[in-house]
Amino acid sequence: MxxxxxxxxxxxxxxxxxxxxxxxxxxxxxxxxxxxxxxxxxxxxxxxxxxxxxxxxxxxxxxxxxxxxxxxxxxxxxxxxxxREPVSRIVGRREFWSLEFEISPETLDPRADSETLIEAVLGQVADRQRPLRILDIGTGSGCLLLALLTEFPRARGLGLDISEEALGVARRNAVRLGLAGRADFLRCDIRAADWVTQAGGPYDVVISNPPYIPDGEISGLAPEVANFDPGIALAGGEDGLDFYRIITGSVAELLREPGWVALEAGFGQAGAIEGLLRAAGLESLQVRDDMNGLARVVAAQTAPSETLTGRPAGRGSLDCHTDLRNWGI
Ligand SMILES: C[S@@+](CC[C@H](N)C(=O)[O-])C[C@H]1O[C@@H](n2cnc3c(N)ncnc32)[C@H](O)[C@@H]1O
Structure with a gap:
């Protein structure tokens, strides 16, 4: 029976x-x-x-x-x-900047905090019709680059990533969002000696949300992160700053003048990133807080801005909605 x-x-x-x-x-x-x-x-x-x-x-x-x-x-x-698998991973989709992105086990699950980086660039570059060239280092699902391309309809961009699987997801996202004609994706290991040559350029805007978790801290993260985000999207070396050192070591070479850079920062890293950007000869450093009031993005430019309002890097806290406004071009 x-x-x-x-x-x-x-x-x-x-x-x-x-x-x-x-x-x-x-x-x-x-x-x-x-x-x-x-x-x-x-x-x-x-x-x-x-x-x-x-x-x-x-x-x-x-x-x-x-x-x-x-x-x-x-x-x-x-x-x-x-x-403890995140719902976004289970359903394979995540909303970012009010756009729907496919994600996969090979891509970071885009975080709402990373929208601070989009806001920072929008604050830096006021003219939305400018035909910007944008470089996104460690593009993952392509969420940052593609969100910016929706905001700058005449811009083009290149997303670099070490993961071919992640790049496949980014390409599909570009197609689904109708941006494939303005977005290119390239497999590139930025630890390689010739990565800057591979990246081409020069660019008007360089953005990155690089892996920034100190290696020893990954296992202590929430299971949703430690067990489901890809390790290569998280591990930033012993102090979490390896990728910032690589990027800032070449950012002046990648940017034209005027040019803008915006880097997402991990918890407590903004000060160190400011130091690296200053050492790279960039100016007008600005820190932008995320919605929780944490310093989330450090932005800078290749030439001094004429008038700056807001919070210069290294000072106290400030309402992030006013800080980068006068960087407009
Ligand atoms: C923190 S994730 C950011 C992904 C996406 N930009 C976002 O904000 O959701 C970092 C990305 O860097 C890529 N990555 C790791 N090591 C790399 C390397 N050596 N060269 C290029 N990309 C790398 C990872 O594959 C991952 O997609």
């Missing part, structure tokens, strides 16, 4: 297949029990993915039954989240 419970997905109590409403409730309960920070939201996003339904469809048809397949799939997705 076939036992019905033999094919019943784990966790759904007595019913073989749940309704959308029941599945959502049970999924959220399991996630809350496992200590997930946003169990309701996570369960809803995973149910949408498993059932192939929009949020509106979930809300409008709460009594619709899942198929056995959808129910089992939802059960698997909840299990992955319980193992």
């Amino acid at each position: 076939i036992r019905r419970s033999g094919w019943r997905p784990r966790g759904w109590g007595r019913k073989a297949v749940p309704t959308l409403k029941d599945a959502l409730r049970e999924g959220a309960r399991r996630l809350a029990e496992a200590g997930a920070g946003t169990p309701q939201l996570d369960a809803r996003l995973l149910l949408q993915a498993a059932a192939g339904r929009s949020m509106e469809e979930l809300l409008c048809n709460p009594d619709e039954e899942l198929t056995v397949c959808q129910s089992a799939q939802f059960d698997r997705l909840i299990g992955r989240r319980i193992m």
Whole structure:
């Protein structure tokens, strides 16, 4: 005799297949029990993915039954989240700068804090019609470069990365966002002696969110990061500054005048990055805080700005919305 419970997905109590409403409730309960920070939201996003339904469809048809397949799939997705895999990784998508990006196990999961870098460049370069050439070092999913290309409709850009798999994701993102005609991607290891030659140039804007976690700190990060972001996207050497040293060592060569650079900084690293940019001969250094008030981006330019308002690097805190405004060109 076939036992019905033999094919019943784990966790759904007595019913073989749940309704959308029941599945959502049970999924959220399991996630809350496992200590997930946003169990309701996570369960809803995973149910949408498993059932192939929009949020509106979930809300409008709460009594619709899942198929056995959808129910089992939802059960698997909840299990992955319980193992601390981020929802964005499970569904393979992440919103950044109000654009949807494909992500994969080979790309960093783009962080909202990195939008500070986009804001910094928009503050530096006021003329959106300028035909900028932009270089993005360590492009990953391409989120930074592609977000900037949507803001500067006449700009072109090159994204470099050591990971061919990540570059494949970046290329697909460029196609999906209608930016493939203005975005190129190149496999390039910036530890190689000839990386600057490979990068070409000169560029008007150089941006990077490089790997910046001190090697010894990676295992202590939240499991969502340590276990699911690719190690090469995180590891920045013993003190986390290896890639900043490489980039600042060549940034003046990569930039034309006037030219702008904006680098994302890890926790407590902004001061060291300022020092590296100064040593590279860059001027008008500015620090921009993220939404949590942490120094997140250090920006500089190749020539002195005439008028600067805001927070010059190395001074106290400041409202980041005013700091770079007078860098406009
Ligand atoms: C912190 S992630 C940033 C990804 C993306 N720009 C973002 O902000 O989401 C750093 C990126 O640098 C790349 N990377 C690591 N080592 C590299 C190297 N030696 N040369 C070029 N890129 C490298 C990684 O593959 C990863 O995509």
